[in-house]
Structure formats: structure tokens, C-alpha cells
Amino acid sequence: MHGGGDAGATLAKARLRKRLRAERQAHVAALDPRIRGLVLRRPPGPILDIIPRNAVIGLYMPTADEAPTLGYAGFFHEAGHTLALPWFAGREAPMEFRRWISPYLRDTLEPDPFGARQPTGGAGPDVLPEVPEVLFVPLVGFSADGGRLGQGGGHYDRWLAAHPQTIAIGLAWDCQLAEELPVEAHDHRLAAVVTPTRLYGPF
Numbered sequence: 001m002h003g004g005g006d007a008g009a010t011l012a013k014a015r016l017r018k019r020l021r022a023e024r025q026a027h028v029a030a031l032d033p034r035i036r037g038l039v040l041r042r043p044p045g046p047i048l049d050i051i052p053r054n055a056v057i058g059l060y061m062p063t064a065d066e067a068p069t070l071g072y073a074g075f076f077h078e079a080g081h082t083l084a085l086p087w088f089a090g091r092e093a094p095m096e097f098r099r100w101i102s103p104y105l106r107d108t109l110e111p112d113p114f115g116a117r118q119p120t121g122g123a124g125p126d127v128l129p130e131v132p133e134v135l136f137v138p139l140v141g142f143s144a145d146g147g148r149l150g151q152g153g154g155h156y157d158r159w160l161a162a163h164p165q166t167i168a169i170g171l172a173w174d175c176q177l178a179e180e181l182p183v184e185a186h187d188h189r190l191a192a193v194v195t196p197t198r199l200y201g202p203f
Contacts, residue, residue: 058132
């Protein structure tokens, strides 16, 4: 289903988000916590092959139902990469990125305007803005060819449109695969999607 931002695509996305969120929530609730802690610990080889040496790696702080990122954060941190997380000056402000000093030091994070966690200190000499060269993005749904359905706020689509050189990779649960996604002109296609059991791409 294509259409440059028309009402039909927007409505279809809203309906699909509602269904996929419910399926994701049920999937995560049914997981054994011991198994959940073991998934997405190390990126697959084909993903590592497309990541530049010493690249700045952007990640996200997952909600209770989103695919976990702390395994990847630890892996890239120990490999010597600089980590970055989304940072917002306020609810209406554009998404930026700030350096995440260490995934093992939780006191380096503070609540963001949306209830997630972001690097502490919004201004001053200790703030370290970053532009990730590789960005692992959250999603509500994805297609097997790299389509992404986000939360609906457009933060990632706008940021990626302004930084087209960044390699965007989705992290997801297997249940988030959709046969078809409504597509609008501003939607940003992913370079790959990784789930606990499969790798889609790199495309």
C-alpha cells in the first residue's frame, strides 16, 4: 500500500500499530525471563561486516516490550566503539544523540521527557554530542524487505532523513514481522533487521 502521506496510509498504520503492539506485549509476557536475558547478545557476522571500524554506534533504551539492546551495548562498548543514545531537550524538541559513557554505569542516565532514559546533562562542557554512523532503531513492526513501522512520532524518520549516510538497523522480536506495511514518502527503509532467530538483509 503506497501513498505519499495520505489519510488512508495513516489510518492503516494506526490500526497496524495497535495490533502489533498487542501481539508484541503478549509475546514478551510469554517469554521465560531466563531466555529473554540471553537473546540479542552479539550482532550476527553479516551485521558486523557492514559496521565501519571505530564507528559511533547509536542504540535506544528499550521499553518493557521492545527488543533488548543492552547485550549489543556491552558488545560494542567492549569492542572499543563509542556509544550514543537519543537525547531530547523537551517533548517538542528534535531528537539528538549524546554519548553514552558506559552501559555498565546506570547513573550516567536520567529520565527523558517521554519516560525513557537518556544521557545526563543537557548542556555544558561535559555534554558530548554524537552523530551515529550505525544506528540500531526500535520499531513496532517490520517487513522482510526492510520496511519499518515506528511508534508514530516520526523522530527516527526525521533524524535519518537529515543523516542519510547513517546505517539504520532494526532490532525486533520475530512476532513483529508484517507481511506488508503501509508506506509513506517520509518512511525510512532499514539496512537490515535482526530478531532473536533471524537476520533480514543486509539489503
